[in-house]
Amino acid sequence: MSARERPRGVSVARRLVQAAFLAAFVALAVAAAYPPLSFPASNVMLRLDPIAAVYSLISVHSLGVAAAFWPAWVLIGLTALGSRFFCGWICPLGTCLDAAGAVKPRALKYYEPTGSQVRQLRKGADPAPGTAKHTPPRGRAWLRPKYLLLALVLVFALARVNLLYFASPMVIVNGTVHYALMPIVPIVFIALILAAIFYRPRFWCESLCPSGALLGLVSWAGKKFPSRAGVLAVAKQPSACTSCGVCYKACSFGVEEPFTSEMPGRLRSLDCTSCGQCVGACPEGALSLDGFGRTLYVAGAVGARSATDKPSSLPGSPAPPAGRFAVSRREFLGSVGLGAVLLAGYGIGMGDHKAPVLRMPGAQDESLFLARCNRCQECARACPPGSLKPMGIESGLQKLWTPRFVPREAGCIFDQCSQACQRVCPAGAILKVDPKDTKIGLAALNRRTCLGWRGKYCLVCQERCRFDAIAAKGLRPSVLEDKCTGCGSCEETCPTNPPSIVVRPLV
Amino acid sequence: MSNPMDDDLLARFSAELSQKMLEERLERREFLKRAGKVAGAALLSGALGSVIGCGVKEAARKTAASAPASPSAAPGAPAAADLAVAAGGGDPGALARRAVDALGGMGRFVKPGKTVAIKVNGSFMDGPEAGTSTHPSVVAQVVAMCREAGASRVIVTDHTLRGAAETCFARNGVGAAARSAGAEVVAYGGSDSGQGTDVAVPGGTALARTRIYPVVLNADVLITVPKAKNHGSAGLSLGMKNLIGVTADMSNIHNVDLHQGIADLASLVKPDLSIVDASIVLTANGPGGPGPTKAPGIVIASPDFVAADSFACTLFGMTASDVGYVVDAGRMGLGQVDYTKLRVANV
Numbered sequence: 001m002s003a004r005e006r007p008r009g010v011s012v013a014r015r016l017v018q019a020a021f022l023a024a025f026v027a028l029a030v031a032a033a034y035p036p037l038s039f040p041a042s043n044v045m046l047r048l049d050p051i052a053a054v055y056s057l058i059s060v061h062s063l064g065v066a067a068a069f070w071p072a073w074v075l076i077g078l079t080a081l082g083s084r085f086f087c088g089w090i091c092p093l094g095t096c097l098d099a100a101g102a103v104k105p106r107a108l109k110y111y112e113p114t115g116s117q118v119r120q121l122r123k124g125a126d127p128a129p130g131t132a133k134h135t136p137p138r139g140r141a142w143l144r145p146k147y148l149l150l151a152l153v154l155v156f157a158l159a160r161v162n163l164l165y166f167a168s169p170m171v172i173v174n175g176t177v178h179y180a181l182m183p184i185v186p187i188v189f190i191a192l193i194l195a196a197i198f199y200r201p202r203f204w205c206e207s208l209c210p211s212g213a214l215l216g217l218v219s220w221a222g223k224k225f226p227s228r229a230g231v232l233a234v235a236k237q238p239s240a241c242t243s244c245g246v247c248y249k250a251c252s253f254g255v256e257e258p259f260t261s262e263m264p265g266r267l268r269s270l271d272c273t274s275c276g277q278c279v280g281a282c283p284e285g286a287l288s289l290d291g292f293g294r295t296l297y298v299a300g301a302v303g304a305r306s307a308t309d310k311p312s313s314l315p316g317s318p319a320p321p322a323g324r325f326a327v328s329r330r331e332f333l334g335s336v337g338l339g340a341v342l343l344a345g346y347g348i349g350m351g352d353h354k355a356p357v358l359r360m361p362g363a364q365d366e367s368l369f370l371a372r373c374n375r376c377q378e379c380a381r382a383c384p385p386g387s388l389k390p391m392g393i394e395s396g397l398q399k400l401w402t403p404r405f406v407p408r409e410a411g412c413i414f415d416q417c418s419q420a421c422q423r424v425c426p427a428g429a430i431l432k433v434d435p436k437d438t439k440i441g442l443a444a445l446n447r448r449t450c451l452g453w454r455g456k457y458c459l460v461c462q463e464r465c466r467f468d469a470i471a472a473k474g475l476r477p478s479v480l481e482d483k484c485t486g487c488g489s490c491e492e493t494c495p496t497n498p499p500s501i502v503v504r505p506l507v
Numbered sequence: 508m509s510n511p512m513d514d515d516l517l518a519r520f521s522a523e524l525s526q527k528m529l530e531e532r533l534e535r536r537e538f539l540k541r542a543g544k545v546a547g548a549a550l551l552s553g554a555l556g557s558v559i560g561c562g563v564k565e566a567a568r569k570t571a572a573s574a575p576a577s578p579s580a581a582p583g584a585p586a587a588a589d590l591a592v593a594a595g596g597g598d599p600g601a602l603a604r605r606a607v608d609a610l611g612g613m614g615r616f617v618k619p620g621k622t623v624a625i626k627v628n629g630s631f632m633d634g635p636e637a638g639t640s641t642h643p644s645v646v647a648q649v650v651a652m653c654r655e656a657g658a659s660r661v662i663v664t665d666h667t668l669r670g671a672a673e674t675c676f677a678r679n680g681v682g683a684a685a686r687s688a689g690a691e692v693v694a695y696g697g698s699d700s701g702q703g704t705d706v707a708v709p710g711g712t713a714l715a716r717t718r719i720y721p722v723v724l725n726a727d728v729l730i731t732v733p734k735a736k737n738h739g740s741a742g743l744s745l746g747m748k749n750l751i752g753v754t755a756d757m758s759n760i761h762n763v764d765l766h767q768g769i770a771d772l773a774s775l776v777k778p779d780l781s782i783v784d785a786s787i788v789l790t791a792n793g794p795g796g797p798g799p800t801k802a803p804g805i806v807i808a809s810p811d812f813v814a815a816d817s818f819a820c821t822l823f824g825m826t827a828s829d830v831g832y833v834v835d836a837g838r839m840g841l842g843q844v845d846y847t848k849l850r851v852a853n854v
Contacts, residue, residue: 384671385671385696410697410698413670413671413674415670416670416671416674417671451761451762456761456762456764456765457740457741457761457764457765457766457831458740458761458765459739459740460758460761462739462795463668463738463739463740463794463795464668464669464795465669465795466632466669466670466795468792468796468797472740475739475740489670492697492698493698493758494758495758495761496762
């Protein structure tokens with residue numbers, strides 16, 4: 001596999017760009033810790049998340065929230081000009097996969113098409129003389145459930161069910177950074193994604209990632225434009241191609257087009273991320289990486305191409321055909337149908353989404369919060385005392401990995417932190433609140449276990465309450481419900497175990 | 508507040524007594540430092556602690572037998588007081604300085620090159636007018652006096668109670684006052700900060716073990732600088748109650764027995780000097796308020812932290828017998844509950 005060879009040219013450039021974006025992503029995730037960075041906003045990478053942006057447009061019913069994803073809308077606009085370059089150059093998960101692939105033992109080989117499969121491809125692509133048409137190879141089309149998953153996510157979005165925690169690589173990586181810094185949840189999901197490199201270098205990206213599928217579909221629009229419009233594109237000069245198949249084997253995404261295409265000009269595959277691996281591998285210089293129509297890089301016999309040998313940008317050349325889906329209409333409709341069925345099952349069997357859970361201030365409307373929260377864990381990173389912990393499966397799939405306020409871990413200091421969680425949330429899931437008029441929950445005292453009610457000198461709850469909400473009659477505390485904000489300092493510090501005073505969600 | 512002590516002989520005797528207690532305390536600090544060092548070997552620390560504890564008692568007895576001289580050894584000079592009460596209001600920091608000067612100056616407790624830990628009450632977010640945290644001016648003066656005495660490091664510390672530790676120290680003004688006077692501020696927060704070195708309490712009858720912050724364990728001198736105020740469960744919060752903030756696992760002491768636990772803790776860390784800030788005091792709904800305050804305009808200083816607390820009780824119309832931990836500490840022989848037996852200086 002060419003990826004095992006010493007990186008050259010475009011490969012080096014791409015690795016540097018990927019490393020820079022990953023470093024920025026991790027640095028910003030770390031910078032979300034209190035006090036969160038305000039410029040550049042620590043959540044700017046999370047607002048570059050295309051599928052989260054589309055989700056917010058469909059489900060959140062707030063233009064303000066959708067507009068906060070403006071970096072993602074810019075990205076989607078650029079992608080619409082031609083290729084899902086985000087996946088090859090920017091995506092932190094893609095970078096992790098590439099890095100994992102680079103350290104993978106050589107003995108463990110990727111799945112690669114056999115020689116006869118490659119010959120088969122070529123045969124199918126070999127057109128009759130005089131025609132520019134080629135048969136779309138079916139190849140591993142069955143390996144592309146990403147479109148089904150994308151459809152699922154979007155259908156669920158219509159029902160305001162947020163599944164981005166498995167659909168968005170940004171959310172997945174941000175959660176992982178958080179979990180790595182505060183080891184509380186097994187990092188099973190990303191481990192599975194990374195483990196798949198033993199099968200294909202970018203198995204997640206080429207076959208499963210709904211976000212990548214979305215970008216691929218968006219790039220379809222731009223395939224009609226001349227290549228000079230595209231930010232990055234791989235272009236082919238078929239006259240120089242010797243059909244050696246190296247490009248096809250080099251592609252992490254299994255795109256056959258650099259190999260099979262007979263069309264001069266840029267590739268039209270929805271899965272081409274313009275990463276340039278094929279360009280770097282081509283010994284003949286038949287492939288080039290173009291930026292806005294200008295050749296940035298050609299490997300092999302440099303100069304074999306002439307500057308004018310770019311028919312797609314020349315007047316009078318045939319219009320390039322639209323990019324093709326690696327999924328049939330039947331598959332697509334089937335996906336939507338299956339999504340609807342799963343949605344019904346999810347809604348029926350997976351717990352009561354209205355059942356109140358103790359959350360941070362500004363998240364007391366449970367159904368609104370569930371619809372908006374992407375489970376990216378940014379708020380948990382930002383919380384100064386560390387009061388927020390991701391929920392498990394116990395309250396249903398719908399609440400999986402949503403941040404729960406756990407007073408026993410640490411009381412909430414909303415009156416002191418200017419709502420750090422709200423400030424870093426990229427999805428508008430946490431509303432701004434007035435610290436003077438905030439109620440998260442209500443403390444309830446268990447007199448049977450309370451030390452004070454058993455005659456001991458304690459009153460730690462009264463000592464700790466910042467809101468003067470614990471009244472003491474002698475040694476016996478009681479909760480003043482009108483003053484209690486549910487901040488949980490009492491539950492955090494109660495000397496008994498389990499605590500004799502606990503904060504309950506408002507009903 | 509008249510000084511009932513007129514008998515010179517008795518005064519000299521009590522001065523010797525308090526000096527003896529002071530030296531015993533210094534011995535104890537050595538023990539604590541050693542205990543902190545061995546505590547890394549957690550299995551050993553319990554056994555070692557008790558062995559060294561016995562050693563301390565031997566050393567203390569020897570010290571008592573050698574009958575040390577009064578602190579102000581210069582013949583002809585007036586004997587330094589054992590309990591100084593600076594009254595009359597005004598700047599609380601100036602009161603603190605007057606009181607410590609009456610004890611013979613900070614140099615009596617802080618030798619050049621030593622590390623001093625000052626346990627203030629910085630637990631609450633309100634300013635000095637609320638009577639909940641030690642007055643910043645007192646903190647600044649105590650730090651300055653330690654610096655003048657030649658201390659190499661002065662650390663102001665507390666395990667705060669309400670909200671984030673940094674916020675507490677910022678809003679009550681104690682942090683800025685301490686830093687500008689030349690101290691480091693080490694603030695802990697949360698229910699249990701998770702830090703601290705686990706040590707045995709050899710003389711403890713309620714509190715068997717606790718986790719003490721290394722900044723206190725490793726200090727040569729410990730000064731408790733509380734805010735005198737009402738306290739819901741302890742009755743009053745004074746110099747010994749203030750010591751709970753040198754522990755990381757502060758909830759536990761309420762589980763065992765708060766009053767005896769406080770006395771046990773005091774027997775372990777034995778502050779070398781107690782400076783009780785009673786400039787503005789919270790008289791109800793303590794310790795955090797909000798509540799009514801009054802302004803006695805007094806600062807009390809004494810190496811006998813039991814006597815200092817006992818005297819402070821009178822400012823609230825109470826006596827030492829109303830505050831359990833003062834009674835318990837007196838019973839354990841940690842100090843003189845009847846402060847009238849000491850040489851009291853009103854300055």
